Amino acid sequence: MSSQEALELEDIEQLQPSSKYLCFKIRDELYGFEITSVREIIRELSVTRVPNTEQWLTGVSNLRGRVTTIINMHQRIGCDGSPDASKWVIVLELDTQNGAATVGAVVDCLPEVITLTSNKLQSRKQSTEQSNYVVALGKTDDRVILILDPNRLVFENL
Amino acid sequence: MQELTNEFSHAIEMLEGILASDSFAPDTQNSLLECFNKISHQAQRQGFEDIEDLCTRLEKETHLLVGEQNRELLEVVHLHFCETRDLLDRGLGMPNNDALAELLDKCSDTAQSVENDEQQADSAVESADIEDDPEMLAAFANETSDHLDNIESQVLELDANPDNREMLDGIFRAFHTIKGTSAFFGFHGIQGIAHEIETLLDEVREGKFAFSAALGGLIFHVRDVVSTMVEKAVATVTDVDCPAEILQAVRDFDGSSPQEIQLSTSKPSGPSAARDIVKVEANRLDSLVDLVGELVIAQSIVSDAVDNLHGVPDGLLQAKKHLASITRDLQTLSTSLRMVPLKPVFQRMKRLVRDISTQTGKDIDFIVVGESTEVDKSLVDEIADPLVHLIRNAVDHGIENAVTRQENGKNSEGKLTLSATQRGSWIFIELSDDGKGLDRGKILSRAIERKIVSSTEELTEKEIFELITRPGFSTSEVVSDVSGRGVGMDVVKCAIEKLKGQLDITSVEGMGTSITLRLPLTLAIIDGVIVRVGSERYIIPSSAIVQSIPHIGNATTTIAGQDEVVVYRDEAIPLLRLAFELDVADTNESVAEAILVIVECDNQRFALLVDELLGKQQVVIKSLDAVLKNTAGIAGSAIMPDGTVGLILDVEYFGQSTDCNKTGVAA
Numbered sequence: 060m061s062s063q064e065a066l067e068l069e070d071i072e073q074l075q076p077s078s079k080y081l082c083f084k085i086r087d088e089l090y091g092f093e094i095t096s097v098r099e100i101i102r103e104l105s106v107t108r109v110p111n112t113e114q115w116l117t118g119v120s121n122l123r124g125r126v127t128t129i130i131n132m133h134q135r136i137g138c139d140g141s142p143d144a145s146k147w148v149i150v151l152e153l154d155t156q157n158g159a160a161t162v163g164a165v166v167d168c169l170p171e172v173i174t175l176t177s178n179k180l181q182s183r184k185q186s187t188e189q190s191n192y193v194v195a196l197g198k199t200d201d202r203v204i205l206i207l208d209p210n211r212l213v214f215e216n217l
Numbered sequence: 218m219q220e221l222t223n224e225f226s227h228a229i230e231m232l233e234g235i236l237a238s239d240s241f242a243p244d245t246q247n248s249l250l251e252c253f254n255k256i257s258h259q260a261q262r263q264g265f266e267d268i269e270d271l272c273t274r275l276e277k278e279t280h281l282l283v284g285e286q287n288r289e290l291l292e293v294v295h296l297h298f299c300e301t302r303d304l305l306d307r308g309l310g311m312p313n314n315d316a317l318a319e320l321l322d323k324c325s326d327t328a329q330s331v332e333n334d335e336q337q338a339d340s341a342v343e344s345a346d347i348e349d350d351p352e353m354l355a356a357f358a359n360e361t362s363d364h365l366d367n368i369e370s371q372v373l374e375l376d377a378n379p380d381n382r383e384m385l386d387g388i389f390r391a392f393h394t395i396k397g398t399s400a401f402f403g404f405h406g407i408q409g410i411a412h413e414i415e416t417l418l419d420e421v422r423e424g425k426f427a428f429s430a431a432l433g434g435l436i437f438h439v440r441d442v443v444s445t446m447v448e449k450a451v452a453t454v455t456d457v458d459c460p461a462e463i464l465q466a467v468r469d470f471d472g473s474s475p476q477e478i479q480l481s482t483s484k485p486s487g488p489s490a491a492r493d494i495v496k497v498e499a500n501r502l503d504s505l506v507d508l509v510g511e512l513v514i515a516q517s518i519v520s521d522a523v524d525n526l527h528g529v530p531d532g533l534l535q536a537k538k539h540l541a542s543i544t545r546d547l548q549t550l551s552t553s554l555r556m557v558p559l560k561p562v563f564q565r566m567k568r569l570v571r572d573i574s575t576q577t578g579k580d581i582d583f584i585v586v587g588e589s590t591e592v593d594k595s596l597v598d599e600i601a602d603p604l605v606h607l608i609r610n611a612v613d614h615g616i617e618n619a620v621t622r623q624e625n626g627k628n629s630e631g632k633l634t635l636s637a638t639q640r641g642s643w644i645f646i647e648l649s650d651d652g653k654g655l656d657r658g659k660i661l662s663r664a665i666e667r668k669i670v671s672s673t674e675e676l677t678e679k680e681i682f683e684l685i686t687r688p689g690f691s692t693s694e695v696v697s698d699v700s701g702r703g704v705g706m707d708v709v710k711c712a713i714e715k716l717k718g719q720l721d722i723t724s725v726e727g728m729g730t731s732i733t734l735r736l737p738l739t740l741a742i743i744d745g746v747i748v749r750v751g752s753e754r755y756i757i758p759s760s761a762i763v764q765s766i767p768h769i770g771n772a773t774t775t776i777a778g779q780d781e782v783v784v785y786r787d788e789a790i791p792l793l794r795l796a797f798e799l800d801v802a803d804t805n806e807s808v809a810e811a812i813l814v815i816v817e818c819d820n821q822r823f824a825l826l827v828d829e830l831l832g833k834q835q836v837v838i839k840s841l842d843a844v845l846k847n848t849a850g851i852a853g854s855a856i857m858p859d860g861t862v863g864l865i866l867d868v869e870y871f872g873q874s875t876d877c878n879k880t881g882v883a884a
Contacts, residue, residue, distance in 0.1 A: 107862040108753060109841075110799040111849045119845065119854060119862045124507025126854045126862050128844045153843075160842040213844055 076177045080197065081149060082204055083170040085136050091173065091197065091204045096151050098161070100170060103146040104129070120163060122150065128213075129163045135212065151209045162213055173199055180206070221259045221268075225302040228252045232295040250276055251416065254468070262471065268301065353565065357398055358451045360602075361443075364391040368440050372433050379428040386688050388436065389418045390708050394602055395443065397609070401569065404450045407443060410459040413467040414439050426471070435470055438463060502555055506837070509544075509551040514860040516544045556591045559637050559646075562601050563588040566608055566635060573612045579631055580619065581612060586636035592644055596736060599716055600646065603709040607648050607732055608633070610706070615652030615730050625727065627651065639743075639760070640818075640869060649731035655724040657681050664690065682722040686710040737840070745836050745855070745865065748814065748827040751801035754863055756836060756855060757825070761816045761868040765830060768811040780875075783824050785815060791823040791875040798850060798871065818872040825871065834858070838865060 080091035081100075104120035106129050115134035119126050129148070148163040149170060175197045182195045192211040197204040231252055257272035275294070368391050371384045378384075396411035414436065421428060442463050450457045523529060523537045563585050570583040592600075616622075616631035623629050632651045637644065657678065664684045665672045676684075684690060686706040713720045718736035745756035746765075766785075773783045773792060781792040792813070795801070813824045836855035841848065852867035 105861050107854075107864060109845055109848055109851060109864065110801070111851075112845065116845070119841065119864075121856050121860055121862050124510040124856060126839045126841060126856070128842055155843045160844060162842075162844060 077174050079172050079174050081170045082173050083166040084168050089202055089204045091206050096209050098150040098152050101148050127161045127163050132164050132166050153209055222305050224256045224259055229298050354451050361447050364395055365440055365444050367391050372436050375428055376433050404456050406457045406459045407446050506551050509548055510856050513548050555594045557594050557597050558589050558591050560588040581631045581633050584634045587638050590637040603712045606709050611650040615650040617653050644736045646734040651729040654726040654730055660684055745834055747831040747834055749829040749831055750795045750827050753801050756863050756865045763815040763817050765812055765814045768813045794826045816868050818868045821872055823875050
C-alpha cells in the first residue's frame with residue numbers, strides 16, 4: 060500500500076459525518092452525552108433537597124437565577140454511593156413535551172470531549188429493561204462509550 | 218327553496234315572539250335585521266326579486282318595527298310573511314307587496330323626525346362617556362390592532378392552505394372580538410362591518426362556500442377599512458361610519474365571483490398613534506428578573522468583602538453604598554415590571570356590567586372581590602377578553618329578566634360576583650351568577666344537532682357543560698350583536714388554555730352558573746414565613762397562616778393511635794409533623810422548642826410542627842421545571858437572599874392529606 064492510498068483512506072475517514080460527545084466515567088464505565096444537548100459544565104452548586112422524590116433526584120439549585128433540577132449520575136445509573144468530593148455538574152438542555160427544562164447531572168470527574176464518526180457508532184436495540192436511556196454504543200481505540208439520551212435519563216421510570 | 222321557507226319560518230317565529238311580549242329586548246332589532254338579511258340573500262340567489270326588494274327594505278327600516286307604537290306594522294309584516302311562506306310552500310311565488318310598502322312609507326316618514334332627535338341625543342351621551350377614559354381607548358386601539366395583525370397573517374395562511382379550519386375560526390374570533398369591543402365603546406360603524414363579515418364567515422364555516430382568493434381579498438379590504446376606522450374613531454372619539462360600498466360588497470359576496478371593490482378610503486396611513494406601549498417578549502422579561510436576582514446576590518457578596526477589608530478608602534465605601542441602593546431600586550423595578558393588580562381589569566368589567574345592564578334592562582348587583590390580587594402582567598393582558606365574554610354571557614343568557622326572576626321567587630335584581638384569589642401556585646378567577654343555570658337537555662340536544670357529539674354517547678354532567686366551549690356551539694335562539702353565536706365560550710377556552718389554565722363550569726338549574734378560571738402563577742411575589750425543619754428550610758405562604766404558637770403547653774392526643782390532634786382555642790385540629798411528612802431526618806425529637814404553625818386552607822385548620830421560625834420574606838415564586846413540577850407537598854420554589862433555592866410548601870396538599878386520614882379513621 061503506497062502512502063498515497065493511505066492518505067486517501069484517511070480522507071474518507073474524515074468525510075464521515077462525526078459528532079462530539081461529552082464523556083465521563085462512572086466507576087469503570089465511560090458514558091457520554093451528545094455535545095449539542097450540553098449547555099455548560101460547572102463546579103458543584105449548593106443543592107436544596109426536594110422531598111418525596113426519587114433518590115437520584117438530588118434536589119434543586121440556583122443556576123444564575125434559574126431553578127435547576129440536579130440529578131446524581133452515580134445513583135441514576137444504578138451504582139451505590141455518591142461520587143467523590145470534587146464534583147462537576149454537566150448542565151443539560153432538555154426539550155420535553157412539557158416545554159424546555161434544564162437539568163444538572165452531577166459526575167465526579169472532569170468530563171472530556173470525544174469525537175466519534177458515525178461508522179464508530181452503533182445504535183442499541185431497545186429492550187424492555189430499565190437501561191433504555193443508553194441509546195447507542197460508541198467505539199474509540201480500546202474503549203466503549205455508552206451514549207445516553209438525556210430525556211429518557213430524566214423522565215423514564217419516574 | 219326549502220332554505221328560503223325555513224328562513225321565513227324563523228322570521229315568523231321571531232315576529233310572533235315580539236308580538237306576544239310587550240317588552241322589546243334590545244337585541245331584538247339586530248336579530249330581526251339578521252333575519253331579513255338572510256332572507257334577502259336567499260331570495261336573491263333563487264331569483265325572487267320581489268322578496269329580495271322587500272327584505273332589503275325591511276332590513277333598512279328594522280327600527281320601525283321595534284318601536285312601541287308600530288304594532289300595526291309588525292302585524293302586517295307578520296301576516297304578509299305567513300302568506301308568502303304558504304305560497305312558497307305551494308310553489309306559487311309571492312303575494313302583492315304594495316300594501317305593505319305603502320304602510321312602510323308612512324311609518325318611515327313619521328318615525329324619521331323622532332328618530333333623528335333620539336339618535337343625536339344618544340351619540341352625545343355615548344361620546345361623552347368614552348371621553349372620560351383615554352386609557353381604555355388606547356387599550357382598545359392596541360388590542361384591535363393586534364387582532365387585525367392576526368387576521369392578516371391568518372388570511373395569508375388560509376391562502377396557502379384553504380382547508381385550515383383553525384385559521385378560519387381564528388379570523389372569525391378576531392372579528393367577533395372586535396365587534397364586541399367596538400360595541401362596548403359605541404363605535405357602531407366598526408361593529409356593523411365586523412358583524413357583516415362575521416355573518417359571511419359563518420356561512421363559510423357552515424360550508425355554504427369554500428374559502429377562495431376572492432374572499433381572502435375581501436377580508437383584506439375589510440381589515441384595512443376597519444383599521445382606518447379604528448384609527449379615526451380613537452382619534453376623534455366618535456362613531457365612524459363604514460363606507461357603504463364595502464358593506465354592500467360583504468353582503469353581496471356569494472363565494473364565486475371574484476369582484477373588484479373600489480375603495481374611496483385611502484390605505485391605512487403609517488403606524489397608529491396609539492402605539493406608545495412597548496410590548497416585550499415575556500421570556501426576555503423573565504431573564505431580566507433572573508439576572509437582577511443574581512446581581513443582588515453578587516452585590517451582597519461584594520459588600521461583605523468590602524466590609525471585611527481593613528483601611529478601606531472612603532471612595533470605595535461610598536461606591537459600595539451607591540451600588541447597594543441602585544441594586545435595590547433595580548430589584549424593586551424589575552419585580553414590579555411584571556406584577557400588576559387585577560384592579561384595572563375588574564374596573565373595566567364593572568363598567569361593562571353597567572353598560573349591558575342598561576342595554577338589556579336587567580338590574581344587576583355586581584360584586585367584585587379580590588381586585589388587589591397581583592398577577593403576572595401577561596395574565597392581565599390575556600384575561601380581559603375572556604372575562605368580557607363570560608360577563609356578557611352571564612348577563613345576556615344567564616340572568617333572567619326581572620319578571621321571570623320574581624315569578625321564580627328570586628330577588629328581581631340579578632347578582633353577579635367576580636372574585637379573584639391566589640391559592641398555592643394558582644390564581645382562581647370565579648364568575649358566578651344567580652341566573653337560570655345551564656339547561657343540560659338543551660345543551661345535549663343542540664350538540665347532537667350540530668354534530669358535536671353523537672346521540673349514543675353517554676356524558677357526565679361535567680362533560681355536557683364542557684360542550685358549550687366547543688367551536689360553533691350556541692344554545693341561544695337569538696343571535697345578538699353582543700353574544701349568542703357560541704363563539705364566546707370557544708374564545709374563552711382558547712385563551713385560558715393558551716395561559717395553561719383550566720376552565721371549570723358548575724351550574725345548578727334554576728339557581729345559577731359559576732365559571733372558574735384556574736390560571737398558573739408563573740411569576741408572582743408572595744409573603745412567606747421561612748421555617749426550619751431539621752437542617753432544611755421551607756417557605757410557608759403567609760396568606761395560609763393563622764397563627765404560630767410554641768408547641769409546649771398544648772395538649773396533644775392521638776386518634777386511634779395514629780393521627781395526632783392538638784387543642785387550639787377549644788378546637789381539636791389535626792397535627793402534621795413536617796419532618797415526617799417531608800422525610801427530614803435530623804429533626805428535634807424533643808418537642809420542647811418546636812413551634813406549631815396553624816394554617817387554614819379550604820376552611821379547614823390544621824397545625825404544622827416545625828423546629829424554628831427563621832423570619833418573614835417576600836419571595837418571587839418560580840415554578841419547578843417539568844421533572845419536579847408534580848412533587849407532592851411542594852407548590853414551587855424561590856431564590857433565597859443567600860442565593861440558594863427555597864421550597865414553598867403546598868399547604869393545600871397537606872390539608873388534603875389530613876382529610877384522607879380523617880376518612881380513614883371514620884371507616
